[in-house]
Amino acid sequence: MTVEPTSLPKLAFLGPLGSHSHQCAQNGFGPGVEYVERSTITGTLLLCHFSGQWQMSAEAFKAVSDEIPFALIPQENSLYGTVTDTYDLLRLPEVGQHKFVRGEVTLSVRHCLVVRRGVKLRDIGRVLSHEQALGQCARFLSTNLPGAARIKMSSTSAAAQALLSEDKADQLTESAALCSAACAKMHPELEILQESVQDSNTNCTRFYVIGKSLDVKLPSTFHVTPPRHALVRMALRNPDMAPDATVHPRNRLVQLVLSTLLATFGLPVTRIDRRPSLTDVPFEDVYMVELENPMSALSVGAEADVNLLDSSMWSRMAAGVKQVEAAGGDATVLGIW
Ligand SMILES: O=C(O)C(=O)C[C@]1(C(=O)O)C=C[C@@H](O)C=C1
Structure with missing residues (x-):
């Protein structure tokens, strides 16, 4: 009888070894993955201008592929705020197509x-x-x-x-x-x-787990909970065509985000981040919106619950995306976890 060699799924993180990302990856995944270090989150950031779109390479993030199905990237720190490199990456069209947020891990950070x-x-x-x-x-x-x-x-x-x-x-x-x-x-x-020179002892950083698809099974050592969060990217579909010419496209986007969001997805919004869009239009923005389903916290456990919650989150998101589109916006689901 031949024994098939077992190979662990690979996970890319911001190295070299000893980084907080490395520590966080080990806390979250233990021996369940093969660790692949990368030297930047965003690599040669925003370096080449290509067919009207800013392109960037992001080593830890870009590594996510068939060969390396997972990456861990820092998202927000409790003292210093948003990790802008990460939000810049979330603007890329491939996020929501070939890369999705599939989980989160929080690390207490001491410097x-x-x-x-x-x-x-x-x-x-x-x-x-x-x-x-x-x-x-x-x-x-x-x-x-x-x-x-x-x-x-x-x-x-x-x-x-x-x-x-x-x-x-x-x-x-x-x-x-x-x-x-x-x-x-x-x-x-x-x-x-x-030791401990950070400005507060409660300092912590939240990381996103990125997966190559919405279906790829998370490593068995990662603690999977029923899906509770969703991340949606929102922009104006066609900023040049304001139905009301007196309203600046930028204001139209803010109106769209605020008016559709609160009602459309039917879930409380837990954070809204804004970054410049990847188009050449000055001051055109893209919004990253995180939603949280308070109900799913109640039903931790059975596999059946996970599947049920998964599909109910999905149908809410799909319905919300349609409504945003009907209002002239563009919405892409970047992750459900
Ligand atoms: O430089 C590291 O050690 C990292 O893992 C990156 C990073 C970050 O980008 O926020 C991660 C956690 C800490 O907040 C400080 C730095």
């Missing part, structure tokens, strides 16, 4: 101030980290390192690694990084100068 061994606080002239971590530690930095330049890196773990490769002879002052304690401990040449 340390880390240096090469022997470096003192007074020597630090630069602090390297992910933009989110710099923002989450802004008060600490202003108080303790007011003159230090804040340098954005692709991740907190990339910042820690950069300390190791810095050429001391090139620098007049020393650098520090903001990263997790676990990340600092991966490098014996590094030392933690101060």
